[in-house]
Amino acid sequence: MIGWIHPGLIFIFGALLIPFLKGTGKKVYLLALPVAAFADLVWISRSVPLTTWQIQFENYVITLGRVDQLSLIFAYIFTIAAFCMTLYALHVKENGHHIAAFLYVGSTLGVVFAGDLFSLYLFSEIMAWSSLFLIWYHKTRQSSEAGFRYIMVHIFGGVCLLAGIILHVQSAGSIAFNAFEWGFGWSYLASYFIMLGILVNAAAFPLHAWLADAYPEATAAGTVFLSAFTTKSAIYILLRGFPGVELLIWLGAITAVYGVIFALMVNDTRRMLAYALISQGGYMLAGVGMASRTLQAADGAIAHAVCCILYMGLMFMATGAVLEMTGSSKLNELGGLYRRMPAVFGLYMVGAFSIAGMPLFSGFVSKTMIIESAATLHLPVVWIMLEVASIGAFIVAALKLPYLVWFRKSEPTVEVREPHKNMLVAMALTAFLCVFIGVYPQVLYGALPYAVEYVPYTAGHVIEMLQYLTFAFVGFWLLKGTIHPEPAITLDIDWFYRVGGRKFIGFCERPLIDFANNIDRIIKDIADSFVWFSKNPVAASRILLLSVGVVVTRQLNPSYVQYERDLEELRRVYPRDPENRVAIGMGVLLVLLFFSIYLLIYLTYGVLWT
């Protein structure tokens, strides 16, 4: 049964040793773990498909190791990304940061190999909680608050997923994780919940706002890790669970366009890239949606996930380096950095050309697979939206961001420090992989599970893309004078729960508490009046009667004052509240005392007498 070490557990248990290591030993160890996991994957990939690590739990079989072509390619890219990103984060001093990152990577691999829904849920929860610390380690007030919102949204997603899983297990009687049924009606409620939970992780519109809110607040290295795992593992789950759900095509197309438009609006470099990441996720969603009708779309979604992990990671590395070196990621504060950091600029542009789909870079060989699937399926609107998003990604990542960060001003207005060597090496390695896939896509295509024949480098493809990009550049060139970054934030869907949440708290704190206090006072008054009445019911009744009499006589004959005098006299002699009020707790205590003494007597004498 156990002939294979789970690569996720290499990361998870390996992370536990990090605090005991120091200096160079720790650095070597940090890099050795992804290498070990990679070697493990190579070893296991000789015997696919394979189902291993099965544990019987009550009536259910937990499968930690379902290894097939689909899970393997995701595991490979996650492990490769983990190596590059660990290299990038090597200089980070906090052990907790490394531990959180490794738990995050390890649990993602757990999700990828999960063959049942319980372990899927368990590992995706570990992912959410470990990734939270990558945000909190930035240790700013913004990151702490954004982290709270991040985990709140993920708890929501997790609860949806769990509810769906429970419903599914109830009806299907099995916890095996395979394609879910999809249709319209109450009988598919379980699938709807699971879909909702996963769409949160995939950052699909309109559930995307957490990503653009939280990722830019993480540490420089943390954002790099975050960009790779959560959204892509959600794409993997969708490919397994919901291939060919038409809803995803439309959600994906909308997400892709929405993402680039918002990326053009925000003022933070890393938030720009976060929106670009959301937009790229849209392509994969659309690919998953088309998967059942053309396998090229399924392969395209996987290929694009692989490329996207690399180029998004690379661009986040570069903007993270800018943040570490200048202390700022705001577009309005940056500018003119080209002369101070040409290497970072050059490496960034490799990522930017990749996302833009420039021939010879990685995006070109994967994005076109999805767009062309939309064409073969004759989905004109989807095709247009994806093409618009493609041009948008080029403007965002390859034109606007580099123009504002590295050019625009002649001299930087911020102080610039040297980047850490390991960051540059990590970026160079990732950039190499982006170009390598772009130039030699057979490596990627060979690993795709559905083995679709696709030729990216036709004269038509290349010319089309070059026309797009050149004339998008011309458009940007003409309009670049109108782009003035200003210190501002851009409202998004999260406005509804950020302001709505505060309104709800405000509603609880003021009107609701007032209402509760009023009810409380009324009840107390009623109780008090009963207490007052019961002290001397006869006199009390007379007082009440006389009060009525006083009111009546005052109307009829104002000079008749006998009743009023009687009333005053009665009120004077009426028993007042005792000087010392005993709290209700005292009464309860006395009652308890009485009962316990009674119990003691009962037990002693009762036992003795019988």
Place this chain on the structure above:
Amino acid sequence: MMMDKRIVISLVAILVLAAPFIIRSHTHASFWWQEIPLFYALAGFIVSVLLISVASGLCHWLNRAENYYERGDVL
């Protein structure tokens, strides 16, 4: 310097525009608009102008001061 850039850009643009007439492409067109000559160049230009304008238009509507969420009067 400025002139050099413009010349380079125009040269690249002309080359890219001319390319489809020089190299015959055999890509099968799925939509009628793909048959329009220079469709991709036109689309690239129009879409980029459109996206930048839409984004800057939306900025006026959706951008707020940086401390927007911290302010008390959001409620």
